[in-house]
Amino acid sequence: MSRLRALWQASFNATKRALVWSSDDLIPPSERCIFNFNSKDELKRWHLYSDSEYGGLSSASLEITDGASVGDTPLTGVFSGNLSLDMSEESTWRIRRYGFCGMRSKKFDGFIDLDAYDTIAMKIKGDGRCYISTIYTENWVNSPGQQEDNSWQAFVYIPPQDRWEVLKIPLDRYLPTWRGNVIQAKLEMNPARIVGMSLSVNAEGGVPGAKTGPGDFRLDVAWIKALRAL
Numbered sequence: 757m758s759r760l761r762a763l764w765q766a767s768f769n770a771t772k773r774a775l776v777w778s779s780d781d782l783i784p785p786s787e788r789c790i791f792n793f794n795s796k797d798e799l800k801r802w803h804l805y806s807d808s809e810y811g812g813l814s815s816a817s818l819e820i821t822d823g824a825s826v827g828d829t830p831l832t833g834v835f836s837g838n839l840s841l842d843m844s845e846e847s848t849w850r851i852r853r854y855g856f857c858g859m860r861s862k863k864f865d866g867f868i869d870l871d872a873y874d875t876i877a878m879k880i881k882g883d884g885r886c887y888i889s890t891i892y893t894e895n896w897v898n899s900p901g902q903q904e905d906n907s908w909q910a911f912v913y914i915p916p917q918d919r920w921e922v923l924k925i926p927l928d929r930y931l932p933t934w935r936g937n938v939i940q941a942k943l944e945m946n947p948a949r950i951v952g953m954s955l956s957v958n959a960e961g962g963v964p965g966a967k968t969g970p971g972d973f974r975l976d977v978a979w980i981k982a983l984r985a986l
């Protein structure tokens with residue numbers, strides 16, 4: 757075979773391989789890991805907030821600890837702290853509700869696209885309190901002058917028990933909210949433009965039967981994933 761013909765054949769074969777595809781190439785994997793609390797580097801991806809920013813006395817921490825009991829993960833995340841309904845005497849803020857803490861991811865580098873998925877799953881171990889899972893998307897619901905991201909929230913609750921559970925929340929169960937209040941309008945999340953997520957807890961409110969009131973809280977988190985369940 758001449759050198760020219762050999763080059764042509766090589767080019768033809770490469771083109772042929774590029775054109776060969778299967779349906780599997782067009783279908784994303786059935787799950788996508790968003791957060792995995794198996795390394796202390798994971799702490800760099802989150803920041804904490806609480807009512808202490810407004811004169812409250814609640815406190816929170818996020819740690820990566822030995823999670824051998826998880827089975828498939830040597831380390832795990834622990835979001836814990838104390839909820840207080842009191843406020844500092846020096847506070848100049850006058851907010852309606854105290855007693856809240858949260859852990860929010862730092863903004864993603866651009867967006868993450870979860871349009872191929874329909875469910876958020878998290879491996880957690882709770883304390884009987886009701887937590888709130890929030891997904892932040894690009895601002896299109898709020899007016900252009902508002903810099904806050906759109907927020908979509910759903911309850912996270914499992915009965916108090918000393919074992920791990922995988923909680924699955926369909927994306928269509930997340931409701932649009934504005935500063936903690938549900939927006940009374942029919943809106944749909946754009947899962948292709950997600951900029952961050954958070955987990956938070958309030959001293960009051962939640963699902964019936966959940967523990968409420970001031971006091972300690974603790975939520976163990978192994979990972980958070982997106983699933984294609986349907």
